[in-house]
Amino acid sequence: MLKVENLHLWRGERHVLRGVGFRLEPGELLHVAGANGAGKTTLLRTVAGLVQPEQGEVYWRNKLAHSLDSGYAEQLAYVAHDAALKSDLTAYENLVFMVGLRHAVADSAIGLTLAKLGVAHCANLPARALSAGQRRRVALARLLLSEAVLWILDEPLTNLDAAGGTLVLGLLDEHLAAGGLALVATHGELAIRSDRARRLELT
Amino acid sequence: MTVRTGVLAAVALLVRRDLRLAFRRPSQLCNPLVFFLVVTTLFPLSLSPLASQLRDIAPGVLWVAALLSSLLALEGLLKSDAEDGTLEQMVLSGQPVVAMVAAKTLAHWFVGGLPLVVISPLAGLSLGVPPAAMWVTVEGLLMGTLTLSFLGSVGAALTVGVRRSSVLLSLLVLPLAMPLLIFGARATDLAIAGEGAAAPLYLLGALLALSATLAPFAAAAAVRIGID
Numbered sequence: 001m002l003k004v005e006n007l008h009l010w011r012g013e014r015h016v017l018r019g020v021g022f023r024l025e026p027g028e029l030l031h032v033a034g035a036n037g038a039g040k041t042t043l044l045r046t047v048a049g050l051v052q053p054e055q056g057e058v059y060w061r062n063k064l065a066h067s068l069d070s071g072y073a074e075q076l077a078y079v080a081h082d083a084a085l086k087s088d089l090t091a092y093e094n095l096v097f098m099v100g101l102r103h104a105v106a107d108s109a110i111g112l113t114l115a116k117l118g119v120a121h122c123a124n125l126p127a128r129a130l131s132a133g134q135r136r137r138v139a140l141a142r143l144l145l146s147e148a149v150l151w152i153l154d155e156p157l158t159n160l161d162a163a164g165g166t167l168v169l170g171l172l173d174e175h176l177a178a179g180g181l182a183l184v185a186t187h188g189e190l191a192i193r194s195d196r197a198r199r200l201e202l203t
Numbered sequence: 204m205t206v207r208t209g210v211l212a213a214v215a216l217l218v219r220r221d222l223r224l225a226f227r228r229p230s231q232l233c234n235p236l237v238f239f240l241v242v243t244t245l246f247p248l249s250l251s252p253l254a255s256q257l258r259d260i261a262p263g264v265l266w267v268a269a270l271l272s273s274l275l276a277l278e279g280l281l282k283s284d285a286e287d288g289t290l291e292q293m294v295l296s297g298q299p300v301v302a303m304v305a306a307k308t309l310a311h312w313f314v315g316g317l318p319l320v321v322i323s324p325l326a327g328l329s330l331g332v333p334p335a336a337m338w339v340t341v342e343g344l345l346m347g348t349l350t351l352s353f354l355g356s357v358g359a360a361l362t363v364g365v366r367r368s369s370v371l372l373s374l375l376v377l378p379l380a381m382p383l384l385i386f387g388a389r390a391t392d393l394a395i396a397g398e399g400a401a402a403p404l405y406l407l408g409a410l411l412a413l414s415a416t417l418a419p420f421a422a423a424a425a426v427r428i429g430i431d
Contacts, residue, residue, distance in 0.1 A: 073297035084288035088227040097220045101213050101296040103205040
């Protein structure tokens with residue numbers, strides 16, 4: 001469903017992505033591993049379409065992902081290092097906006113998702129009053145509400161406590177069981193139950 | 204089945220969000236406005252309070268002050284969204300980037316440009332602009348500030364990845380704003396002299412139509428490069 005072919009990207013003099021390619025089918029997860037600076041974030045941003053590769057293509061359902069009729073952006077959700085929240089808006093307002101850009105969303109759905117992620121009490125707090133872990137949980141709520149098929153997660157476990165880590169792994173398992181795709185970058189291990197997880201080591 | 208958000212609904216959502224954000228920080232909202240009033244009152248204080256002399260410089264002072272105070276707020280047009288990562292989420296939302304940029308520009312004008320237009324008669328009064336000429340000035344500034352916001356959105360998008368970009372931004376936008384200044388000040392000038400100011404106003408309208416239709420595309424392209 002997602003096919004990435006021979007990506008090359010230079011950052012100044014550095015050849016960051018050197019012919020990276022992989023395929024992902026429904027229910028599969030690709031764990032992108034590698035040391036700091038190995039290009040994990042760059043790969044994720046390139047696959048998401050935020051960065052244009054110098055060479056190589058990303059295909060979604062056998063169409064070029066950046067072509068207009070591929071519907072790629074609608075089926076993709078990207079959670080970056082930072083939670084992408086407006087600090088002057090409440091967690092709830094942030095979600096209403098960010099999810100609302102994609103599709104209509106009911107208030108009850110937002111409340112339920114925040115409760116699922118254990119941050120229901122933060123809904124009406126401005127995002128600047130939230131801790132890094134709480135911000136991450138709100139960002140994950142956005143991910144769930146986006147109803148995307150392809151999840152692209154950059155270090156989803158940072159700033160989360162042990163319970164939060166288990167929660168994220170559980171969400172990933174659920175997503176894969178429902179036929180979703182996931183591209184996850186972490187420098188550590190990713191202890192998920194699904195046996196359809198592969199590992200891509202960047203050097 | 205979920206219903207995809209249409210472009211217009213997305214634009215409305217973004218405008219509402221930006222207005223809400225602006226009103227959460229009222230001090231930033233007032234800064235360009237106060238700057239505009241202070242600059243326009245500095246001239247009568249420093250030159251001479253002679254009404255005839257003030258009337259001669261009034262068009263230039265009004266327009267230059269409006270230009271500079273619009274520039275003040277321009278840096279924040281896209282920068283804060285770029286810094287906290289919400290800009291790239293907007294790009295990934297599947298909505299056209301052009302519409303997102305245009306919505307942000309409109310919201311920016313509502314809080315930064317429109318208030319200037321509204322208080323410009325006050326500033327005009329302090330410079331001895333006759334009430335009869337005020338309406339032309341307001342009309343001109345209405346189109347002028349909106350054009351500036353659109354022009355500025357291109358500059359803001361180009362400098363989105365640059366740190367401390369305010370000087371660079373001014374250097375990019377001010378030359379583009381020169382035609383605006385020429386026709387805008389001319390319109391006020393003609394109105395003060397009691398002549399018909401339709402010609403420069405039409406030209407301002409043409410500039411507005413041009414920038415409103417072309418600038419969002421340039422800004423969207425620059426945003427895509429900027430978040431790279």
